[in-house]
Amino acid sequence: MGLMKIFSGEEKLAIALQEKIEAIGITTVIRNNNQANVIPSIQTEKAVELFIQEVDFGKASPVIEAFRMSL
Numbered sequence: 328m329g330l331m332k333i334f335s336g337e338e339k340l341a342i343a344l345q346e347k348i349e350a351i352g353i354t355t356v357i358r359n360n361n362q363a364n365v366i367p368s369i370q371t372e373k374a375v376e377l378f379i380q381e382v383d384f385g386k387a388s389p390v391i392e393a394f395r396m397s398l
Contacts, residue, residue: 330356331384333391334377341375344394351390353383 334344338359345355356378379387 330378331381335374338375
């Protein structure tokens with residue numbers, strides 16, 4: 328089984344969703360491709376991505392849907 332992207336957007340929103348998903352016992356992975364620390368002159372913020380295992384999607388789906396509806 329592989330990872331499935333469930334969110335892409337602002338870091339603070341990704342962290343909020345991550346906390347809700349982990350509260351029901353599902354492990355998450357956040358990938359932040361922001362390279363502003365590598366080249367300080369670049370101020371473009373790339374989206375943060377949140378992943379879960381594909382097998383956990385059924386359990387996480389209601390939490391994800393509720394989160395999206397609250398935005």
